[in-house]
Amino acid sequence: MTKRPPRARCSPAALTELVADERGYARHRRTLPETGTSVDHLFVGANGVFVIDLVHVPDADVSVSRTGGRFAVGTEMLTVGGSRATHLVDAVHEQCPEVAAGLADHGQGAVPVIPVLCFVEAQLPRRARNRRFGNVRLANALNLTDEVRVEGPFNGDRRFAMAMSLVSILPSTA
Numbered sequence: 001m002t003k004r005p006p007r008a009r010c011s012p013a014a015l016t017e018l019v020a021d022e023r024g025y026a027r028h029r030r031t032l033p034e035t036g037t038s039v040d041h042l043f044v045g046a047n048g049v050f051v052i053d054l055v056h057v058p059d060a061d062v063s064v065s066r067t068g069g070r071f072a073v074g075t076e077m078l079t080v081g082g083s084r085a086t087h088l089v090d091a092v093h094e095q096c097p098e099v100a101a102g103l104a105d106h107g108q109g110a111v112p113v114i115p116v117l118c119f120v121e122a123q124l125p126r127r128a129r130n131r132r133f134g135n136v137r138l139a140n141a142l143n144l145t146d147e148v149r150v151e152g153p154f155n156g157d158r159r160f161a162m163a164m165s166l167v168s169i170l171p172s173t174a
Contacts (some may be wrong), residue, residue: 014145015026015043016053022156023149025163029168032098038173039095044163047152048112050137051099052144053092058121062138063115064130078133080122088117089136102169108162110156118144 060081068074
């Protein structure tokens, strides 16, 4: 298991605002039963369930570089503060299948589970296309709302059912 940077303990204020506006449900500090790892935040929105992993890296630059082209296999590399950080992507990816499996066990199998890395106090790329690493969305406190509030097929009743399923399958660590 790779060592991760320390995590911020506070929940993003953006999630609190979305819950207040009835755009979704937030669950904080949950334990995955199979692996025992902790999920920082889950947000149940109209587009699915977002698994949000907080990464506290004050004043670090976050960048995504891509190599390869039209005729060569492309590769991506995530850099945080000048160091390669693809292990952060791997860590949030490892959490998603367990969340999806738990939802499927509760009759919520067709729900997309979307990984998000939220960098606290870091500088993200300006271009939106560079705020993605594969299927992982890269966010900070300023643009987290934009990443999770997108419109989707799940109405308020379905979001509530998904949130209640998450409560029953993922115990709180707090």
